[in-house]
Amino acid sequence: MHFEFFALYAGPDQVMTVTSGLASLVGLLLIFWNKVIALFSRFLRIFHRSDSGSSTLPAQGETPKTPEKTS
Numbered sequence: 001m002h003f004e005f006f007a008l009y010a011g012p013d014q015v016m017t018v019t020s021g022l023a024s025l026v027g028l029l030l031i032f033w034n035k036v037i038a039l040f041s042r043f044l045r046i047f048h049r050s051d052s053g054s055s056t057l058p059a060q061g062e063t064p065k066t067p068e069k070t071s
Helices: 003-008 012-031 033-047
Strands: none
Touching: 012 033
């Protein structure tokens, strides 16, 4: 008989506490799901900006330039 396998045994008293903790974390995640998704999308927007220089909005602190009218 291989006695080293007894070290890998997880009884119901150990498994139930771990699954209860995981269930409470999933419950909290589901309660605040809107805020989690908003935070995640804001995080992605930071790293997923377009590299093209043709932005229609002026940079922060700059005034928008209007084209001069020629008659």
